[in-house]
Amino acid sequence: MAQLSKNTFSVSLWITVMIIFGSLCDGGKILVAPLEGSHWVNMDILIKALHGQGHTVDVIRNTNSWFVKENSTYYNSITIPDSKGMDEEFVEDVLTKKIDYERGKGSWLGGVQLFLDVSKAVYESHKLVCRLITNIFESEDILKALQEKKYDLMLTDPGWGTGIILAHKLKLPMVYNVRWTTPGEGHFDIAPSPMSYIPLTGSGNTDKMSFFQRVINVFYYLLLDFQCSRFNVPQYQALCDKYFDPPVDFYKLLQGADLWLMRVDFVFEFPRPTMPNIIYTGGFQCTPTKPLPHDLEDFMQSSGDHGVIVMSLGSFISVLPDYVSSEIAAAFARLPQKVIWRYTGKKPSTLGNNTLLVDWMPQKDLLGHPKTKLFIAHGGTNGVQEALYHGVPVIGIPFFFDQYDNLIRLQARGGAKIVSLAELGENSLHAAIQEVINEPSYRLNMQKLSYLHRDKPVEPLDSAIFWIEFVMRHKGAAHLRTESYKMPWYSYHSVDVSVTLIAVVLIFIYSMFVTVRYLCIKCCSRKRKTE
Structure with a gap:
C-alpha cells in the first residue's frame, strides 16, 4: 500500500512538472533570415536547438543558396524566386587576388586595387540582398503568406539587411545572432566604443595601443565609416524610402533590435563597454567531444607520442593555388607528427605519408581528442572558439575579413602564433609548428583560457535559447534597449x-x-x- 501511494505521488509530481514546464515551452513561430558560410553554420545550431524546444522555424533562402539547404527535417525553407546570393566564385576570386598580393605578386598599387575589389565585392553582395528583399516586397503572394503565418519573432544575422527590413514590415520583435553588422563590428552600433583602447577590425591592433597605433585605429574607423555610409547602408535606405510610409532610417532599425546574441565572450574579446541587451554566447556551437569514426580514431592512435596536427581553413577555403599547397604539404612531410588536413584541391606532389587529406572532418571532435597537439586555421570565429573551448594552441593563417583580428586576440593571450600569407612557406610554417608544439606556454595558456571559458553558470547555447524565448514571451525586450540610438549625434x-x-x-x-x-x-x- 505504501509502495502504491509512493508511485501515485511520483506520477502526480511528474504530471505537475509536465504541466508547469509545458506551459513555459509552448512552440512559437520563428522566421529566420541567415547569412551564408560560417555564419550559417552557427545559425543552424541555434535553429536545431529551437526546433528541439518545440518551435516552428521558417528559413528564408536564395535560389542558389550555397549552405542553406531547401529540404530539412528541422526547419521549413522559404525560397525566394529569382534571387541569387554570393557563391563559390565570389570567394575564389577574392581569395586568388588576396594571395597574389600577399605573396609579392602585386605592388602597393595592387594593394589599393585589392581593397577596391573587395569593397566592390561586398557592395555587390549587399546589392544581391537588396534584390532578394525587393522580390519579397514585390510579390503579393510571398508577402501575404509571411503575414498570415503570424510569426512571434525574427531571428537574423545583421551582416545582411534582409531580416532587419522584413522584421519592420511584419512588425516582429527581433533577435540578432551577431558579431558583424552591415556597418561593421556589432558593438560599435549600440555601445560606447572609445577608440583609444578598442581596436577597429582591420587595424591589427590589440587593446594596448601606442600613439601611432591609435592613429591607425582612427584611420580605419573613418575608412569603414566612409565605405558603409556611402555605399552599403544607402542601398538598404533606398528600400526603406521606397516601401515604408512614413519613411524610416535603416540604421535606426538596425540599432533597434530587442536582443543581440553576441558570438564572443570576454575570455576571447578584449574588455570593453557593453549594453544590457547584449547577451554573450561565445562558443555556443562548442560541445563535449564525441567518439571519432573508426578510421579516424585508428589514424589518431597510430601517431604515438608525437600526436596529431589538425588543419582546416574553414567552410569557404578548401582549395589553394598549387604552389601554396605544395609548400604546406612539404612542411608537414618533415614533421614527426601526423596531420589531418581538410583539403579538396589537387593532391600536392610534396604530400608526405604522415598527412591524411579529407573532404570533411568532425572538427570539434578532433580538437577535443587527447592526441591533438595543434590546430592550423584561417582564424574564423567558429574555429578559434572551438580551439579555445578545447584548449588547443593555434597557428593562424589569416586570409581576409575578421580573421587576422580574431587571431590577434588569441596571440595577445599567448595561445596562438600568426603566419601571414606573405611569410607562408615550407621553412616558415615548419618553424612555427616546431615553436608552438615544443614551447609549453602555448598549450598552457590555451588550457587556462579554456578553463575560464567553460567556468560559467549557464551554457552559452542554453542562455541563447532562454533569451530568444524570453523575447517571444514578452513580445520584445524594450526595457533592455537604450534610447541612445534615437538621439541625433550632437x-x-x-x-x-x-x-x-x-x-x-x-x-x-x-x-x-x-x-x-x-x-x-x-x-x-x-x-x-x-x-
Whole structure:
C-alpha cells in the first residue's frame, strides 16, 4: 500500500512538472533570415536547438543558396524566386587576388586595387540582398503568406539587411545572432566604443595601443565609416524610402533590435563597454567531444607520442593555388607528427605519408581528442572558439575579413602564433609548428583560457535559447534597449549641452567685463568731475 501511494505521488509530481514546464515551452513561430558560410553554420545550431524546444522555424533562402539547404527535417525553407546570393566564385576570386598580393605578386598599387575589389565585392553582395528583399516586397503572394503565418519573432544575422527590413514590415520583435553588422563590428552600433583602447577590425591592433597605433585605429574607423555610409547602408535606405510610409532610417532599425546574441565572450574579446541587451554566447556551437569514426580514431592512435596536427581553413577555403599547397604539404612531410588536413584541391606532389587529406572532418571532435597537439586555421570565429573551448594552441593563417583580428586576440593571450600569407612557406610554417608544439606556454595558456571559458553558470547555447524565448514571451525586450540610438549625434555626444554651457560662461564673462568696464568708466568720470 505504501509502495502504491509512493508511485501515485511520483506520477502526480511528474504530471505537475509536465504541466508547469509545458506551459513555459509552448512552440512559437520563428522566421529566420541567415547569412551564408560560417555564419550559417552557427545559425543552424541555434535553429536545431529551437526546433528541439518545440518551435516552428521558417528559413528564408536564395535560389542558389550555397549552405542553406531547401529540404530539412528541422526547419521549413522559404525560397525566394529569382534571387541569387554570393557563391563559390565570389570567394575564389577574392581569395586568388588576396594571395597574389600577399605573396609579392602585386605592388602597393595592387594593394589599393585589392581593397577596391573587395569593397566592390561586398557592395555587390549587399546589392544581391537588396534584390532578394525587393522580390519579397514585390510579390503579393510571398508577402501575404509571411503575414498570415503570424510569426512571434525574427531571428537574423545583421551582416545582411534582409531580416532587419522584413522584421519592420511584419512588425516582429527581433533577435540578432551577431558579431558583424552591415556597418561593421556589432558593438560599435549600440555601445560606447572609445577608440583609444578598442581596436577597429582591420587595424591589427590589440587593446594596448601606442600613439601611432591609435592613429591607425582612427584611420580605419573613418575608412569603414566612409565605405558603409556611402555605399552599403544607402542601398538598404533606398528600400526603406521606397516601401515604408512614413519613411524610416535603416540604421535606426538596425540599432533597434530587442536582443543581440553576441558570438564572443570576454575570455576571447578584449574588455570593453557593453549594453544590457547584449547577451554573450561565445562558443555556443562548442560541445563535449564525441567518439571519432573508426578510421579516424585508428589514424589518431597510430601517431604515438608525437600526436596529431589538425588543419582546416574553414567552410569557404578548401582549395589553394598549387604552389601554396605544395609548400604546406612539404612542411608537414618533415614533421614527426601526423596531420589531418581538410583539403579538396589537387593532391600536392610534396604530400608526405604522415598527412591524411579529407573532404570533411568532425572538427570539434578532433580538437577535443587527447592526441591533438595543434590546430592550423584561417582564424574564423567558429574555429578559434572551438580551439579555445578545447584548449588547443593555434597557428593562424589569416586570409581576409575578421580573421587576422580574431587571431590577434588569441596571440595577445599567448595561445596562438600568426603566419601571414606573405611569410607562408615550407621553412616558415615548419618553424612555427616546431615553436608552438615544443614551447609549453602555448598549450598552457590555451588550457587556462579554456578553463575560464567553460567556468560559467549557464551554457552559452542554453542562455541563447532562454533569451530568444524570453523575447517571444514578452513580445520584445524594450526595457533592455537604450534610447541612445534615437538621439541625433550632437545630443548623444552632448555637443548641444557643451555649446550651451560654453555660451553661458562666455555671456557671464562678457557681462562681468561690461560691468567692470562700466564701473571703471563711472569711477573715472566722477574723479574727473571732482578735480
